[in-house]
Amino acid sequence: MAAFILVAGAYTGGWVWGEVAGRLREAGGSVYPAELTGLGGDGPPAGAGTDLERHIRDVVELIDRVDEAEIVLVGHDYGIHPVLGAADRRPQRIARVVYVDAGMAQDGASALALVPDPTVHDALAGGASAIPAPTSREGWQRWGSTEGVGDAALERLTRLAVPQPRSTLTQPLQLTGAAAALPITGVLCVANGASIASVEALVRLGDPRLQALVDPEVTFFELATGHWPMLSAPDELADVLIAAAKGDGHRVSLPTEGELPPHLQPFLLDVPEQRRERTGRVDLHLPEADGPRPAVVFVHGGPVPAGVEPTPRDWPTFVGYAQYAASLGAVGATVDHRLHDISAYPQAAEDVAAAVELVRADPRVDPDRVALWFVSAGGLLSAEWIAERPPWLRCVAASYPILVPLPNWGLTDPRFHPVAALGAADRPPIVLIRVERERPEIAVTVAEFLAAAEETTADVEVIDLPGGEHGFEAVDRSEAALRAVERAMSSVLGHLVT
Structure with missing residues (x-):
């Protein structure tokens, strides 16, 4: 089985993957939860220069330490930005990129463009150097659905979460296109508003930005849970990651020639x-x-x-x-x-x-x-x-x-x-x-x-x-x-x- 590098989203470190990592190891996989600078866990503290580029280097350095020949690079939420940046620099090491309830990050765009919480935009517009982590279920809900996250898990999430450095959200992602042909899997969390049906509907409208999703190397899975599946459905998420590593999943198709959408x-x-x-x-x-x-x-x-x-x-x-x-x-x-x-x-x-x-x-x-x-x-x-x-x-x-x-x-x-x-x-x-x-x-x-x-x-x-x-x-x-x-x-x- 390929090695898994797991990159967490905003405010969180490698600890958030604990149950998923355990399930993957039980199945025979090698697992490496990434520790991004300034986001807690065993990673280094944030400094004045902690930005998206620093997080990309964190992931690249982890890739270089992994011995396995093939790596499945997994990004949740904000984590997809350093994942894509690192895959762009080490494409020959990556077997597949997995988006876990993450938006379609674009070259030249910042992670902030995909942040749903309006209080984050307001804080950054006001010059905040870091965004404090939410302190209540309502606050986390503004970032994404907390469906399925129990009170104990939410308390731990809130207790261990740390502020998100400003420049990790505002610095544009810069890609060369070197990883553009890598296989991709999207894990959609239905309770957070994403589903395979909605993706297919948008693709069939003819949006040119989404036409790459009909590539046979692109697959999708759904989880009937909210935005933090590693906390609300860790076993199901681990199973999906194992299946994704094998190239399984739903493939989106366009209408056949002569068929109307x-x-x-x-x-x-x-x-x-x-x-x-x-x-x-x-x-x-x-x-x-x-x-x-x-x-x-x-x-x-x-x-x-x-x-x-x-x-x-x-x-x-x-x-x-x-x-x-x-x-x-x-x-x-x-x-x-x-x-x-x-x-x-x-x-x-x-x-x-x-x-x-x-x-x-x-x-x-x-x-x-x-x-x-x-x-x-x-x-x-x-x-x-x-x-x-x-x-x-x-x-x-x-x-x-x-x-x-x-x-x-x-x-x-x-x-x-x-x-x-x-x-x-x-x-x-x-x-x-x-x-x-x-x-x-x-x-x-x-x-x-x-x-x-x-x-x-x-x-x-x-x-x-x-x-x-x-x-x-x-x-x-x-x-x-x-x-x-x-x-x-x-x-x-x-x-x-x-």
Whole structure:
């Protein structure tokens, strides 16, 4: 078995790998937990020059001391940055690089770009020389989900954690490309918001930054736990690392030649074609009717990388929904908003607000009868409309929505927390399509929203789709799927005419 070098994330040293290292040794592996300068354990203390480069050298020096011919280099969280830097300098020694719930570090970018905790960004902007480690579960939760970490493990994590030197987070990672062809495995922690399904969905959108993930040397595993699997699921993580060293794991694939990706598959309903007009970011699908008509504005999810063609308002699902609304006598509106990455929710919210105003100003629309229908990650954009319901908003609908920001997103702005919005006094009625086979990281947000809705006695109609999956309208032609869409549209239009 190859040797394992384990590099811990922010605030932690080699000690954090204790149980995983023991399991790997029992299986016959050689294990070397890295001690990075300034991060506790047996490593040297931090000095004025402790930066990412120092941590890269720490890992390189450890590689040079290892006798085994092949090394599996494992990085958790921040640790992937020194791992990649070291692999770039010793590629001939590395058999595989394993990302454990770590972001896709980029050449020329700092680790800070992948840090979800906003308090870290604020502290560094204020000139802090080091970032104190979190002192509570809530503080650790801002860095990543603590799902599965027991109280005793959390107490030990907090007690042994040390401050993270500033320059380890702010110094850009510099790579030559020497390790670009090395085999890679990603270990995704579902409770922290990552899953194989979400990776595949992003790859199939055509994001050029992710096309390398379809290489046969790239594999994935999922763990049903939070951001610290070495504490919450050490046995499972060790098993995954052993399998990764063998080249096992799920491989992401693109559609075969001539096969459409899911988001471009035809809408599940055959709808009579209606007139369509485009103004800026907004398309209006117009019914054959006299006088101003109620309107439904459909809001897509994401992130959808900039430059993806066709854009969401031309995807069959959104065209289908808008045409369906128009065929039933309402104006269907779709909008291309700028949710190109997680940090872009404020821009997306501006685009949706502008689209709503454009729709309401059109003389063919009754400005006092409008519904908003949010899809997938667009669900977070519903919060403002629920919290401060304008008098013309008759209904909010949501299809397989994300209703709580995922833990690894670092999205703390209350404008994008629909659960918190349920405390408002004048909430609109809500129609929610829930799919049985929802991605686990999303299903938990729907459950939290519905629990809060019950506590606040919010008017929420849940339309369940047995066997349904995320984005079902493009892949499911079952009678149950047809009925779910018909029932949801009927309910939304019913709110518009009352």
